[in-house]
Amino acid sequence: MPKSWIDFLPALLQGAEITIKVAVFASVLALLTSFIAGLCKLSRKWWVRALTGVYVEIFRGTSLLVQLFWMYFALPFVGIELPKMTAAVIAVGLNFGAYGSEIVRSSMIAIPKGQWEAAIALNMKPWQTLIHIILPQAFIRMLPPFGNLLIELVKSTSLVYFITMADLTYQAMVLRNNYISWTSEILGLLLIMYFVISALVSFGVRMLERKLTAGRM
Amino acid sequence: MWDWEFVIEILPELLKALKMTITATFCGFAVACIGGLLLAGAVRSRWRIVSLSSKGVIGFIRNTPLLVQVFFLYYSLPVLTGISLSAFSAGILGLGLHYSMYLSEVYRSGIEAVPKGQWEAAVALNFSRMKTWKNIILPQAIPPIIPVLGNYLIVMFKETPILSAITLVELMLTAKNIVADSYRVFEPYTMVGILFLAISYPASLLVRRLEKRMNLRTGK
Numbered sequence: 001m002p003k004s005w006i007d008f009l010p011a012l013l014q015g016a017e018i019t020i021k022v023a024v025f026a027s028v029l030a031l032l033t034s035f036i037a038g039l040c041k042l043s044r045k046w047w048v049r050a051l052t053g054v055y056v057e058i059f060r061g062t063s064l065l066v067q068l069f070w071m072y073f074a075l076p077f078v079g080i081e082l083p084k085m086t087a088a089v090i091a092v093g094l095n096f097g098a099y100g101s102e103i104v105r106s107s108m109i110a111i112p113k114g115q116w117e118a119a120i121a122l123n124m125k126p127w128q129t130l131i132h133i134i135l136p137q138a139f140i141r142m143l144p145p146f147g148n149l150l151i152e153l154v155k156s157t158s159l160v161y162f163i164t165m166a167d168l169t170y171q172a173m174v175l176r177n178n179y180i181s182w183t184s185e186i187l188g189l190l191l192i193m194y195f196v197i198s199a200l201v202s203f204g205v206r207m208l209e210r211k212l213t214a215g216r217m
Numbered sequence: 218m219w220d221w222e223f224v225i226e227i228l229p230e231l232l233k234a235l236k237m238t239i240t241a242t243f244c245g246f247a248v249a250c251i252g253g254l255l256l257a258g259a260v261r262s263r264w265r266i267v268s269l270s271s272k273g274v275i276g277f278i279r280n281t282p283l284l285v286q287v288f289f290l291y292y293s294l295p296v297l298t299g300i301s302l303s304a305f306s307a308g309i310l311g312l313g314l315h316y317s318m319y320l321s322e323v324y325r326s327g328i329e330a331v332p333k334g335q336w337e338a339a340v341a342l343n344f345s346r347m348k349t350w351k352n353i354i355l356p357q358a359i360p361p362i363i364p365v366l367g368n369y370l371i372v373m374f375k376e377t378p379i380l381s382a383i384t385l386v387e388l389m390l391t392a393k394n395i396v397a398d399s400y401r402v403f404e405p406y407t408m409v410g411i412l413f414l415a416i417s418y419p420a421s422l423l424v425r426r427l428e429k430r431m432n433l434r435t436g437k
Contacts, residue, residue, distance in 0.1 A: 057414075057418055058414065060417075060421075061375075061413065061414040061417045061418045061421070062375070062409075062410040062413040062414050062417075063375035063376065063377075063378050063413055064375075065378040065379060065381075065389060066378060066389065066406065066409050066410045066413055067410070069389070069392075069393075069406050069409075070406045070407065070410060073396070073402050073406060074402050074403045074406040074407060076402075077218070077402050077403040078218065078403065151279075151280060155280070155281065155282040155283070156282070158282035158284045158285060159284065159379070161284065161382075162382070169282070169284060169285060169288075172285075173288070176292065183292050183293050183296055184293040184296050184297050187285065187288055187289045187292065187293045188289070188293070190285050190288075191277075191281045191285055191286070191289065194280070194281040194282055194285060195277055195280050195281050198280035198281070199280065202280075
């Protein structure tokens with residue numbers, strides 16, 4: 001029997017490691033897809049825009065848990081078997097990539113037209129314009145909404161509990177099953193741990209924001 | 218691979234569960250609308266204790282997962298307070314509380330957009346605080362935020378599958394049960410996705426149209 005709530009910490013920290021792993025991998029994937037999809041939405045070719053639109057609407061329109069179930073339980077039936085970690089990262093990453101693409105798109109549009117025109121006047125190639133002129137300015141605008149999205153992403157990693165991945169929530173529920181009388185302490189501790197992780201993330205984003213905007217805004 | 222007959226066979230059951238999902242969404246939304254308004258008022262309170270502690274509550278609940286909060290309400294509350302909630306009430310309470318934190322921000326933006334002169338005019342006309350809120354501020358603060366509220370309604374609709382964790386028999390859990398009975402996985406889960414999309418996509422188009430009309434009216 002546990003003597004105090006401190007005895008639960010080792011198991012929970014083990015779960016936190018998985019939670020953070022999923023969150024890190026998924027946010028890298030989400031960042032990548034949101035840039036790709038966000039840029040594709042601004043493409044001149046209508047079919048690129050249409051295809052991206054379909055991706056965004058499907059992933060925003062169905063819920064994350066449904067996508068997670070679909071990737072982990074339904075896909076094996078058509079011959080694609082994904083390990084738990086991969087399924088979780090893909091589901092969370094693609095889901096938040098769809099939301100992130102809207103952030104990328106809107107902050108690219110918000111850059112004054114004169115910047116594009118000036119780049120053309122300076123004889124820059126399109127990709128040079130994008131990388132040296134537009135993205136650095138757009139990125140600063142993207143940071144605050146991306147920070148919020150990142151916190152949502154961290155919170156949503158708790159859903160991997162449903163595909164029995166041993167994350168923070170799962171570990172807590174296992175502990176609860178073993179020590180029912182400690183339910184409140186375990187769940188309270190779980191809430192606090194998630195809060196600490198989110199607080200660290202938002203602190204990190206704020207620091208990054210301060211560093212990047214120094215001398216700019 | 219894809220069996221239409223099986224799809225048609227399970228469709229009535231899924232549609233019945235969809236009704237439950239929608240009921241839970243609207244009940245949760247009602248809780249969130251009321252809770253959000255109360256919180257928005259509490260944050261603006263003149264007493265620092267009230268405003269600071271409500272800000273703290275908002276920060277805490279916003280930064281922790283809905284799933285864990287729902288577990289807490291369902292499993293811990295009976296132990297702590299002796300009040301045991303059914304899966305349905307714990308579910309809508311959790312969903313509603315979680316999103317009232319988000320909605321309080323939405324209300325705040327609406328309230329702050331009301332010109333200061335309106336408050337001053339209400340004071341000049343000797344309106345009581347209650348009357349100022351009810352007759353002057355809220356009628357002007359709420360219409361512009363209706364599209365945002367609509368968006369949150371859709372978000373909440375998509376969050377309801379989380380409630381399956383506390384055995385609330387909604388769409389996701391029903392599909393899970395069908396899978397357990399029939400050993401067919403692909404159709405039920407795909408159908409759940411399609412049903413979610415079939416409701417949330419038209420709803421989001423509707424909200425977008427509403428937004429456009431609102432902007433026209435307010436001349437943005």
